[in-house]
Amino acid sequence: MTISKLYKFRLALFWRLFTNYFIVILVPVIVACILAHVLVIRTIENDAEKLNDVIISQISKQADTALDSLKSNMINMLSSSNLTSLLNIMDESQENQQRAEQFHALKEQLNKLQSDKLVSKVFLYFVNHDLVVDEDIYTDKGYYFTFSYPLDEQQRKAQLSHFSGKKMMDFTDPNKHGMSAVMSYPFNTNNPEVYLVVDFDQEKLKSLISNPEKWVTGTAIASSQGFILNQVGLTDQEGAAVLAHTRSNSKGSQFLITNEVAMSLVKSRFNDSWYYVTIADLGTLMKPAHITRLISWAFLFFFLVVGSIISYYLSRRVYRPIQEITEANEELSQRVSGMSHVLHEHFITKMLLGEYRDACSIENYAKEIAFAYNKNDVRTVLCIAFHYNVTYEQLSEPTKSFLFVELKERICKLSPSPVWLCQTKPEVMACVVLHDSFLHVGAEDAANIISVILEQYSQYFKATVGIGKTVNAIELLHESYELGISVLQNRRLDFEVEICRGPYVGDRAHWDSFLTVQDVNRMFNQCKTREYEKLLQFALDMLDDGLRKNVTAIQIKYLCTDILNTWIRAIETEHDDFNVLFFSKLFERLERSMTSKELKDCFLDIHSVLFRNKEPDQRTKQFTEILDYIHTHYNEELSIEYFAGLLNMSNGHFSRTFKDEIGEKYVEYIAKYRLKMAKKFLLETDYKIDDIAEKVGYWGRNSFIRTFRKYEGITPAKYRTIHN
Incomplete structure (x- = not known):
């Protein structure tokens, strides 16, 4: 018996059990719900109508009594x-x-x-x-x-x-x-x-006819002559409906229901042409009916779900042994199919790294993992090296994994010929390209298409595609891979995606990736004589020379590393505030630089950190400039973070240094100088206190007065009065 037949049989059993449950239990439940819906809800609706009539009758009786009393008082007055x-x-x-x-x-x-x-x-x-x-x-x-x-x-x-x-x-x-x-x-x-x-008094009349019940939205006294004497809470549409009913009906009382509201009319005992009207919100008035209806439907739905669950449970229990066997087979099949892709990539990686070089061994391993290939196909290995930038480093590990899965899918989908992909190193992906003799598609075409795909990911990494050796036997793939890896060394700067083909032919005879002894000695002497600008200029000149001679990126990186190492050796005896961790971060920054601009910016930043001209009175000069700035801009916001950032200090370090140099805390110095200028304005001008507070840098009058009293002991106004 096949799985499909078992499924159909189990489904038929489920419907048979559910039909029995429906006849025995659900039919009585449906009848009970219908009776509840018809009888109970009708009773609630009638009770709601009676309650509304009682309320409007009470209102009419109360209003008529008050009007009768007023009429008697008027007669007594005239009599x-x-x-x-x-x-x-x-x-x-x-x-x-x-x-x-x-x-x-x-x-x-x-x-x-x-x-x-x-x-x-x-x-x-x-x-x-x-x-x-x-x-x-x-x-x-x-x-x-x-x-x-x-x-x-x-x-x-x-x-x-x-x-x-x-x-x-x-x-x-x-x-x-x-x-x-x-x-x-x-x-x-x-x-x-x-x-x-x-x-x-219209307001008192409104309070007389108003109803505090939540379900009453409006009340009114309407005349059959076509106008509303008084109303509370009626909309224009409701008012028009009230006038229409009072003009066309002469019954003593009535209860009218529209789509959303219920209108109750009672004729006045005081005046035959008057009607007392209440407008009730059906949603609130009929809320018990709605709840009862919802409960009945929920009750029916509950029994329906319970019947389905019971029927499903019984049908499942009957066929549980068969289901367990079927699921075990399916799970095993899924695991094997899910692992096949991983096994294939692992197998290809082993071949490229040279661990499988025997044709017979490769054939046996391929049969074990169901890896199909043709021994006579011509193939070329493309080695793709990734040079990650800062954006990629900020991604989480799952995001990085999904990124490379997406990249592999695009390469497989857009490649003109079948390809095998595997990750041989964390920063290297190998792509084995099958040459199609019919379409005349080879490694060069595949490399061009892959470069277009890689350009779409330039925000995450730069890439270099190295074209390896073309081989006609699968056991020789490791030779193609080795050549592709060596070709990657020919990568140059300032390329988002670069394709490297074969041995590099360029002018490298006049380029040395390392500094000469004379260059090193000259840099040491320039460091001793504090000719720091010449150090930077030499590094930039060497970088430009390499770019002009079209040398490879690895050669320029070697030279830059040698220059940075010489800088560190030259200044490590003079500075005691740098450590090994700090220097390692400089080399990491240099290694992450992928273009000539990034390398130049890197040297500019490193030079500004390593070679700071420190004169004996430099700190005093810096704080003198800060004081001059405070004296000129005392009416602006002077945050400690701003000055600390200028001096590359933390806020606490700047505050302590300021007190050591100036003799006062930063906050107190600014406050006292502002108060000094404020006293000058108080005595020499007739500005208002609010204007003076703004001119000396305070946001409001209260903070200015509070600070003035703290340091002077009196308010600004009293200070002006005393000294004038």
Whole structure:
């Protein structure tokens, strides 16, 4: 029985077990979830609707009670004897004591009415007299509606239009002053003499109809006449929906559900044309229903997953012995196939290094590791030497490994003929190229393509490709490799990627990679006489001479190493602050330099470190220059890091040296000098304290005053006052 048949049989067994589980357990679970979804959620929705109705009913009852109370107070106000007495004596031409007393009593009644929690303003409008009375003043209509109760022309016309006919607490449209109620007196006449106007306090009315429940997003009092008397939290879209429902419906109460909100409307007991409206957030209101729905689906999904796991476990347990045998075979096969690549590279490396030179032995080893080759093929070894730069050294080891894996894949993919790759040394990769007689592709073509690929990695390393000897037998590959390695010695400077072919033919007769005895003695004498610039110039001249004569990189490196070694020997007796570790880092820096520019920069840096002209008063001169700089730039930021960097010192070393040379700490010296200049500004100018603080280098007034008081004992302002 094959593996595919076993897999199909096991899959059929799994579905058989899962079908039994579905019929016996999952079907009842699905029915229970559907019942919960239908019955429980419907019950929650009904409860939510009832709860919303109870809330809006409480709001309407509370608001209607407050309005009924206000209406009673307005009737009592108009029914008072003070208003009747005042109307009886209004026609008297002269002011008298009785009228003044009536006005005073009337204002007290208006003030009492205005103390109602829903009222913001109360006044009496006399129809047949040029008179308006409120709790503070009684005056003519023009003055009142201009200064005490200011209205523009349009608002005044709208307001005066309400003062006609019988009014029994009629409500006006909300305007600049909000909603108002108007009541006429005498009550049963169409030509009343007085109108009582009550302006509602909109904020108090909002607090009366507002609902603190989290699921209530807005409340309102809406009129079927097409306007909203007051609202809390309604959006424009919700307000339009409220007006649409209040105009088209006359039911006592209703509960309307849209896509996202629920709207509850209750008709007012106080006014038949009013509706109390609440807008509820369905997401919050129906949260229990959503949770119940989620639990039911999660319950169903849980049983579905459990059934799948149980069915899978049982089917796996039945075929576990067969599965273990199959997996063992697959694992062994994967290990063998995964190691074959490593074994092949190791085998090629052994051949190139000359450990396998017998054709019969090579053939037997190749059969053991399934390495296929043709004994009669013509091959050439290309040796690729890598010269790593700083960017490569900063990479992690896994990143370096992936980088070379990617490079090998590109070479294998883009090479015009089959190639074998292996790493013979940490810095050398060997590429065995098969010559294709049909396409006339040889080692030269492969080297050119590989050089193009290597140029893409120039940010990590420079590379040199050495073309070895072409051989027609696999046991002679080590000869081709040895020639390729020797050819790498012909590499020159200033090449990102260079191809070296055969023995180097160049003008090397007039070039010596080592210094002569005369050169060494001359350099020692120049060091003793402190002619340091000549030392550097000699090194640069020798480097330029080598570049002009087109000598190899290794020859120039030998010469540079000899020059650096001579420099170190010349100065090691004079300096005791250098050690072996320091000198080894200089040689490492020289070895990492891969171009003529890098070599020149390297010698410039090393020369600046090794040959520092130290005069007896050099340190004193340096600190004198620092003090001059501080005296000139005291109003700027003077960080200790800046001066320490100029002198190649650490911050602590600079601070100690400054105190030894100057006699004061660095921070205290700057502070005292700044205060010296600040006192000069205080006595000789009329600059403000903030300006003086900025001129002497302080960021703010407070830090300047704190430092001044620390050293002088008084504030800058007091110092100026005392000395002036």
